[in-house]
Every structure is written in C-alpha cells, then in structure tokens.
Amino acid sequence: MAVGVFDLLHAGHLHYLEEAKKLGQHLTVVIAHDDTVRKRKHEPVTNHDLRCRMVAGLKPVDDAMIGNPPDQPMYDILHSVQPDIIALGYDQEHAEVRIRDDLSDRGFGKIEVCRVSGLSEDLDGTRKIIARILEMRQDSE
Secondary structure (H helix, E strand, O other), rough: EEEEEEOOHHHEEEHHHHHHOOOOOOOEEEEEEEHHHHHHOOOOOOOOOHHHHHOOOOOOOOOEEEOOOOOOOHHHHHHHHHHEEEEEEOOOOOOOHHHHHHHHHHHOOOOEEEEOOOOOOOOHHHHHHHHHHHHHHHOOO
C-alpha cells in the first residue's frame, strides 16, 4: 500500500509508486481526502476524485481509493486494504517509528513499513514544480 496526496501528478509520484510496487505483487494506493489535505497541507489544486482517477491510471497501480476524511480514524482503511507493507515516499513527513507503534497498538503489528528511494531529478516534487513555474513567470514579466 502507498499513500499520498498526488496533487499535480509528476515524475516523483510515478517513481514512488514504481518503487512501492517492487515491494510486492499488488499495489493499492490511498489518495488523501480533500479535507485531510486542507487540514494538514494546503488547498488541493485538484479534487480527490480526479486525483484518484489519475493515480488509478498509472501502470504500477492495481487499485486506488480515497482515504478517510480527517474526522475518521485513518487506520480504519487498513481493514479493507489489508496490506502486508506500507510504502512511504522518501520525502513524506511521516515518522516511521510512530507509524509502526500505531499499527502495533491497533493490532496491525505484522504490517511492514518501508521508505522507498527518491528520484534524483530536480523537479521531483509538487512544491518544486510550483516554485519553477512562479520563477518562470517572474522572469517573463
């Protein structure tokens, strides 16, 4: 299982999902609910339905689904996905030890948590892409 926002889909996202797929035979991707993105990061550029549709169309992805809104327990989705492994992106700000402890506390202690490698390209993240666009716009003015 892989998790993320996947706003402004880019090569870094594809690399993350390719690396996650290498960890097993089936990859389910959980796309962050719009309300969760708003609460934890920013206003999403694209809504969760469109982000889910885009991710579902990527070759490494077997299933894609929208995660719980922030008022529901995020770990509840594990009952339906039943992953053996949760793959974290290289730049996701999740504390692996905390996730392992949370999983164990909720009876999911057999799920492995792995951090995958990042892409070495300079535009491998949404914030980097937005910064480049703003820079290009400023240069053209």
